[in-house]
Amino acid sequence: MSALSxxxxxxxxxxxxxxxxxxxxxxxxxxxxxxxxxxxxLDTFKEWRNQSYWLEYPRAxxxxxxxxxxxxxxxxxxxxxxxxxxxxxxxxKVVTYTYKFDYIFDKEPNDFMLRYDAIYNSSSLxxxxxxxxxxxxxxxxxxxLPPAKERVTGILFSTDDVIRKSISKYGxxxxxxxxxxxxxxxxxxxxxxxxxxxxxxxxxDEIIDSKFIVGGKVYGLFGTDELRxxxxxxxxxxxxxxxxxxxxxxxLAVVIGLIYGVIAGxxxxxxxxxxxxxxxxxxxxxxxxxxxxxxxFIGKSIFLMIGYLVIFSWxxxxxxxxxxxxxxxxxxxxEAAELIGESKIRIIFKHIIPQLLPYTFASIAISVPGAIIxxxxxxxxGLGDPTLPTWGQxxxxxxxxxxxxxxxxxxIIPPGLMITLTGLAFVLIGDTLNTIVNPRLKR
Amino acid sequence: xxxxxxSNQFKKFVIKRIINMFxxxxxxxxxxxxxxxxxxxxxxKRTIEFEVNEEIRNTKxxxxxxxxxxxxxxxxxxxxxxxxxxxxxxxxSPKRLWLTxxxxxxxxxxxxxxxxxxxxxxxxxxxxxxRLPRTILLFTSSTVIVTIVGLLLGALSASKVxxxxxxxxxxxxxxxxxxxxxxxxxxMILLFSFTFSIFPARATPLISSxxxxxxxxxxxxxxxxxxxxxxxxxxxxAYIVRNFxxxxxxxxxxxAKRAEGIPEKKIIYSHALKNAAPPIITVVALSLxxxxxxxxxxxxxxxxxxxxxxxxxxxxxxxxxxxxxxxYITTIVFLISIFIADILYGFFDPRIRV
Numbered sequence: 001m002s003a004l005s006x007x008x009x010x011x012x013x014x015x016x017x018x019x020x021x022x023x024x025x026x027x028x029x030x031x032x033x034x035x036x037x038x039x040x041x042l043d044t045f046k047e048w049r050n051q052s053y054w055l056e057y058p059r060a061x062x063x064x065x066x067x068x069x070x071x072x073x074x075x076x077x078x079x080x081x082x083x084x085x086x087x088x089x090x091x092x093k094v095v096t097y098t099y100k101f102d103y104i105f106d107k108e109p110n111d112f113m114l115r116y117d118a119i120y121n122s123s124s125l126x127x128x129x130x131x132x133x134x135x136x137x138x139x140x141x142x143x144x145l146p147p148a149k150e151r152v153t154g155i156l157f158s159t160d161d162v163i164r165k166s167i168s169k170y171g172x173x174x175x176x177x178x179x180x181x182x183x184x185x186x187x188x189x190x191x192x193x194x195x196x197x198x199x200x201x202x203x204x205d206e207i208i209d210s211k212f213i214v215g216g217k218v219y220g221l222f223g224t225d226e227l228r229x230x231x232x233x234x235x236x237x238x239x240x241x242x243x244x245x246x247x248x249x250x251x252l253a254v255v256i257g258l259i260y261g262v263i264a265g266x267x268x269x270x271x272x273x274x275x276x277x278x279x280x281x282x283x284x285x286x287x288x289x290x291x292x293x294x295x296x297f298i299g300k301s302i303f304l305m306i307g308y309l310v311i312f313s314w315x316x317x318x319x320x321x322x323x324x325x326x327x328x329x330x331x332x333x334x335e336a337a338e339l340i341g342e343s344k345i346r347i348i349f350k351h352i353i354p355q356l357l358p359y360t361f362a363s364i365a366i367s368v369p370g371a372i373i374x375x376x377x378x379x380x381x382g383l384g385d386p387t388l389p390t391w392g393q394x395x396x397x398x399x400x401x402x403x404x405x406x407x408x409x410x411x412i413i414p415p416g417l418m419i420t421l422t423g424l425a426f427v428l429i430g431d432t433l434n435t436i437v438n439p440r441l442k443r
Numbered sequence: 444x445x446x447x448x449x450s451n452q453f454k455k456f457v458i459k460r461i462i463n464m465f466x467x468x469x470x471x472x473x474x475x476x477x478x479x480x481x482x483x484x485x486x487x488k489r490t491i492e493f494e495v496n497e498e499i500r501n502t503k504x505x506x507x508x509x510x511x512x513x514x515x516x517x518x519x520x521x522x523x524x525x526x527x528x529x530x531x532x533x534x535x536s537p538k539r540l541w542l543t544x545x546x547x548x549x550x551x552x553x554x555x556x557x558x559x560x561x562x563x564x565x566x567x568x569x570x571x572x573x574r575l576p577r578t579i580l581l582f583t584s585s586t587v588i589v590t591i592v593g594l595l596l597g598a599l600s601a602s603k604v605x606x607x608x609x610x611x612x613x614x615x616x617x618x619x620x621x622x623x624x625x626x627x628x629x630x631m632i633l634l635f636s637f638t639f640s641i642f643p644a645r646a647t648p649l650i651s652s653x654x655x656x657x658x659x660x661x662x663x664x665x666x667x668x669x670x671x672x673x674x675x676x677x678x679x680x681a682y683i684v685r686n687f688x689x690x691x692x693x694x695x696x697x698x699a700k701r702a703e704g705i706p707e708k709k710i711i712y713s714h715a716l717k718n719a720a721p722p723i724i725t726v727v728a729l730s731l732x733x734x735x736x737x738x739x740x741x742x743x744x745x746x747x748x749x750x751x752x753x754x755x756x757x758x759x760x761x762x763x764x765x766x767x768x769x770x771y772i773t774t775i776v777f778l779i780s781i782f783i784a785d786i787l788y789g790f791f792d793p794r795i796r797v
Contacts (some may be wrong), residue, residue: 277463284467286777288739289770290474292758294765297478373623375503376739380625381758399744404632405644412633416626423621432618 009361022428025421029382033240046239048389057228058110063220063410075105077216091398096197101213103192110215114156114196120205123147128156128195130179134192138179141166151338161328222398223410226401235387237415241390242372242422249371250364256359257314262323262352266329279318287312295383302385309371317363358436365430369423376419455791472773473714476543479763488551491524501566552768554581557760567768578749579667582738585672586731597684602711616682619675625740631671642667645746668745683726721791729785
């Protein structure tokens, strides 16, 4: 058991297929983390649980690359700002927003939504209609807006009763069918023009902003979930979070276990006995139930979570480190060091621990997947840090909304695949390092 | 003479292990109680309230003139009960902790807040005992299958290191150890319930548990979870066995057998496997115990009506008595199996006893 230098380990990793694969996956994950830091503003990430933030995103949309593989093109998400017009006629001020869009897809959209921000002191009238490519104008809503003192944000959904009632005269009460399908039930392609007008009876009243959103069935690289959240954000941000949890738990656990084990192995028999009994107790504690209790009763922040996981992961390393240091303490050079009169602490840190370093590196790498998987499990149970979207929490939400039974594959496969890839990277690296420590397994 | 010494040593070893087991049981319970202590008080007080209500209902000859008189009497009785149980002291007083420990250890977990058993009982022990057989049915049978397949495949790969079957086993083991089992459960539901609609997505049968057809419905609902558990765990098992075997195959005495000219097959299946037995038995015992308590998340995904699902439900509705009861039961099961594993290990490998 000779001490291996870092360059030796690097060489070994470079020369094994598993090691190279593991390192490449790790590199990709690090790049993803970097992309997350640079390109996705921290704000979107913090708004993960704020439902109103995601209102303008499509609901449960597939990833947009699905369209490459299908002949029936699914509609993409369209957000229109609209063109503003204003006319004043006697005592009536009319503000009109026109939204033009070319609809080229083979399926009707998921839904649509009209949103306006306005200030009006007296009662006003909203008129909303859409003109199809074939020239037919469909009136969607005619609503009286009651007077309001503050700025009002109004939203009309395609599922609202006002719209259903208004279109019932066209022979169906499904707005999407009435608007986007012709008499034969085929999708009507071409340029649509939606128009919203508000009739104000007070000259100071005003529309500040307005948007018309045609909800797509596909969106972005990873699609969206039932709560309209862009899954790309949580999946990419999940990488640094998972790496942080996995690596910090592994390093802390292995360092604690190593020092504990070496001290036990190098101490007198009675101290060794006491320390090993304590070790046995921690080893026999049922991890998952206690982790659940800790998360429920103490807290779920990411740092606490790392602490909990460390409590249960240092034990195995301590056992091995102890038995290794028991072997080493009988080596002639340790006896020599003792004879010279070197202190115990110095012997432990200068002569014994360096001998165990290769084993340490291997165990750190091997401990990472376990930590990541356990954290994902806790998150899956709804016990994850609520301020961070982790892969486990995506899967928790997916399970809550019955994603597997409903076939929402893009909500289930990517986060799990990311967990697998991260775990795999460290298992492969750890396995390669293990063959350095235990050359026998290499055969 | 020597034999006597050895048997004494073994006795000492067993006693040491038993003491150890009780210390761990106490430690776990103490940690649990410290975590839930403050909330535990409320549970006990609720139980008392319930008992007093029952008592008033069942005692004939108790007549009250007014509602306030009844309330007054109730209050008196509750206070008397609280005092007699020592609940007027804080939960962290040694006397209280001791009492609670005894209570929990005698399987008296009180009444659940909201959860009930299938037969309608709110007693935590009833709820748990009703679920336990279902968990054992699913997870223990899968563990047995996995163990057998894993042993055979592991021995096979170890005898042909570097062959295709060895590479496949190792590769599959490495991949399946890097994702959580419950995720593969979600994928299996996606595949077999949604895409191919062969099996139901929820593993809880819809018919009532008293119906005679219930057993067959339960078994049918068990197929998908069972397949999933077996497929995604045997790889890891085979890999463990393989590595044990390879370690042993390099030992000198196996070399000696080879030199003697004993056929390789016989060496592997009789000599090497026999010597790999102690560590393998430990892993079997541990995974059997894990099969009883550790499948919280997989059961929740499959909606299998066992201990794990109960845990999941108890957490989501914050049913503390159930959480405490489950933690205690899973700890006991876990400790007993560690104990058995230790004893077996010590029995097969005398070096451990020292």
